[in-house]
Amino acid sequence: MKIENTKAQMRKGVLEYCILSVLKDDDAYVAEILTTLKKAKMLVVEGTIYPLLMRLKNAGLLNYRWEESSSGPPRKYYGLTTTGKLFLSELNTTWNELQNAVNLVTAQKPKQ
């Protein structure tokens, strides 16, 4: 078992949740999502995000619209659908529970 794989899997597991969270308040285009995620060190390489966005879009959690850009190609602005919002609030609860649980477990002193 490689530590790199485990790390990547952990990160990938929460990545969907993070993407949805970034879009919670405002629509954003890919570069914006990427900047936020990269700043938080959630992402190492950008490529990872595309199949995820596709999955979320295909699952009906996200939709997008095209917007012209003054510099460069037109941009895809992603936003949450109603299902996406519901999904996100569910994930929020789960995440909080999970966080508490993990904190509890990891904070336990090892038994002698």
Next chain:
Amino acid sequence: MNKTVNINLAGIFFHIDEDAYLKLQHYLEAIKHSFSESQGQSEILADIENRIAELFNERIKNNKHVITSTEVDTIIAIMGQPEDYAVNEDIFDDEPQPKTKNTKSQYQSNFSKKGLFRDPDNRYISGVSAGLAQYFGVSAIWIRVVWILLLSGAGTGLFIYIALWILIPKATSTADKLSMSGKPINITNIEEKVKEGFSNVKDSLDEAADKVKNANYTTIKTISTSFFDALSQIFMILFKSVKKIIGVLLVFMGAVSIIALFIGLFSIGISSLFYPEWINNSDVIRSSINTPIWLISLLLFFLIVIPLLFMLLLGLKILKYSISSIGRVARFTLFGLWLIVFSAIAVITIKELAEHTTKASVVEQSAIQLKLNKPVSIKMLNHDFYQDMPHNNVQINTLRFENDDRQVFSTDVSLIIETSEDSQAHINIEKRANGRNYNLAKQTAKNIEYQYTTKNNEILLNDYLLTDVGDKLRNQKVNVILFLPKNTIFKLDTYASYFVNQFYPLNRNIVTHTNVIHSYKVVDNRTIKCLTCDVKSKS
């Protein structure tokens, strides 16, 4: 100095160095192969191109800026290697999806395993041989030689070839081709393969130039390829319609037989009420085996109905009814049930057969008083119950009812005439039976009831034996061995002649199944002579 290329990336125009262009192209090609079409390959790729264009745009200072190889490297570093694009489906799939979606991840898990594909790049007909050659790591020429040998062997090769053509998938994607040659699917190999593809194109261009020289090889190959392409298309159309017909047939046969089986299962009980013969027959079965009949019929029902069910499902699947998918769990449960039923039947069969493994016999010997100077008459007597039936119609093993007391009735009686050692006549009643072990067999043999009487120089033998129903049918049999002194003359009744065991050497002169009462004379201990037979009827 570098040559530059103009490209249109997501609708934006870029100048790019040729080597940088090739690098970018390989990169995009490799990414393309990381996704299947069902994952939204083209849309993802468009998004990625879009992003790359954006990143290039940020780096371009003026209109004349040329994108270099280093810049492409930076972009690739930002975007990540094709492996990073791959979504680990195991984590993300909510439920395991069948087939289409998982093809790629399957390849990944089977990484270094070689896959069997048809190799379209090195094909003569459909690439079966080239694929097999890659799979077994031998030169394709040997495989083709084997095909030709098989073909001359009554054409079996043709059928195998067509079957393989249908069964083995064609290697279409780069990943397939890598798997075919047994290389792990990673970016280096994909790129290598893609490069190989480019150089192949280049090669074929070169080839085209001096095609005239190598005309033979190339044309044969092209003609053979295009001819078999057309043939395969015709074949596919035929195959599809044949498939439909097979599907309809499977569904029809499956459904009809399942319905028939159900009717059969439930009507055995009902029909036995209306047709008393049923009781007789089922009693015969019941009395020959230890296992209850309902259990056996139920087991047999499942043994037959499960394969029929699969046949029905297969038919529905061929006809592409999505409802026909009953799920893996159900399929495995049914298959498991079938295996259990099959082994249960096997166990029962072995157990029942074991009831017949050992043979035993009991002999009752007694002397009989006869006036040996006069002819002795040997007769066989019918049981009252079967009085009216001709002998041939009496079943060997059946049951009779007497005062509500059922007994096994059998006409498995044979008669043997022997020469007596002394001047007395004897009769040996040899009772035989089978059983699980010697003691049981012997007990069953002992329980056989067999009677005979003698009066007025007549030996009256029963043509049947009786035994208790509890003893079951265990191949019970009676041999009547009649010892007659030398020079005794005896008359054999016509009916009795049916029972004579002619395989016994001394009895081979006795005419069996005859309508004439013959007289015989015991000459010595090796011959019995027929006195009334003329040469004609003897033959």
